[in-house]
Amino acid sequence: MTGEEMTGTYRNPVLNADWSDPDVIRVGEDFYLTVSTFTKVPGLPILHSRDLVNWTIIGHAVTSGYDDVRPGCGVWAPSLRHQDGRFWIFYGDPDVGICQVNAEDPRGPWSEPRVVKEGLGLIDPCPLWDDDGQAYLVHGWAKSRAGINNRLTLHRMSPDAQKVLDDGTLIIDADLLPGYRTLEGPKLYKRDGVYWVFAPAGGVENGWQSVFRAESIFGPYEDRIVLRQGGTDVNGPHQGGWVDTPSGEHWFMHFQDRGPYGRVVHLQPMTWNGGWPVMGADGEPVPGGPVPVPGGAPSTPATSDDFSGPELGLQWSWQANPVPSWWELRDGTLRLACAPGPDDLTQxxxxxxxxxxxxxxxxxxxxxxxxxxxxxxxxxxDTAASIALESTPDGTFLVCGDAEPVPAKAGEPVTVGARIGEGALVTFLADTGEGLREVGESFQATQGRWVGAVIGLFAAGGGTGQAIFDAFTVDIER
Structure with a gap:
């Protein structure tokens, strides 16, 4: 237990890994969160918490994707809602349209994705079921597919969330707002009869969080910037979800882009002043503070895996749809087939x-x-490096980048590893009988297309060999 957990305080980021484009809701005393996953399979992880600080992965809402690696495609920023006893997630696939999945239990099973509005460049959707039974859907635009961005469109939607009912109304055109660029990621809310759109702008690395309010859901909307970097070291604090606690306090969860680490998640207190939300410390991110709901049990999303379960741990994902023959869990080990495929691990x-x-x-x-x-x-x-065992006609070797191959005994276990230091500088390690030692040159991990780097396991070849992995252990320095 850390000092923060023992004293009832937390330290940002509360999710210190690539939990991109978070959205969060509360149902009773439980909080749920989901994030974008692009082409990872499974996608749309569901995280659970009782205090907004300690989180565990409880499932995934999407179980399939593409058959090949398509960086930057797939499941973009989602919205998570609870309506009429069901959990709903809306997300944009910029090459397909706006999709939704739903479930009675957030652990699943979830419905198959349904396209609510078809079209290119439709992203970042969020629904609202109004007090009078009417339903609405707001979304942004991806210029790479639609040719436009920096604007938000609102649709009337069937209350069963099966389809939109009109061609859409442009409710916010940020081209008309001084200094605005790349307005996206809207979250739609209603409070005390006022409609709110929380939306980030300015780009992922250096952007800010704005909010818009109106008496009518169709506008006109007035805007205010409510969170920006200011004098802090938290670049681009924006894009997330507003949530309250059972005691009536308000909080905002958002991301910070950290390059190879991806988009890590921060938690900001939120109050109201003059009819507008105030986030963090007078609009700047806080380093931490009191835990929103005291008394929660310490927990973090799983990383290590002893491969003893009937399924892979929920922290794992493939780079595209998996083939069942790729892997097997047996006797506390993970067995990966040396499957055919590109030598380039990014593909x-x-x-x-x-x-x-x-x-x-x-x-x-x-x-x-x-x-x-x-x-x-x-x-x-975007780039890749590895430490591996390779079987050749001349024998089995430990190989790592441009380092001289080291002979290894065929069929004998070898411990391999990586030390990830500050700035995501990676040093590969191996134990060939003399303890773990550094192998090869250091490698600078790089971000992918809208995602952070991943650390993982692979087996490649003609399909005749297999790799047997014992426990995968992650020791984090605190």
Missing amino acids: RPSVLGQRLPGDPCTVTTTLTLEGEGRAGLAVVG
């Missing part, structure tokens, strides 16, 4: 990865390579 669907921790850490696993192939531990973003 290989059968990389099994998880989010790179935002704190310095050391990751280790013990690997046995049986038969022909190449398998090991990798860090993958």
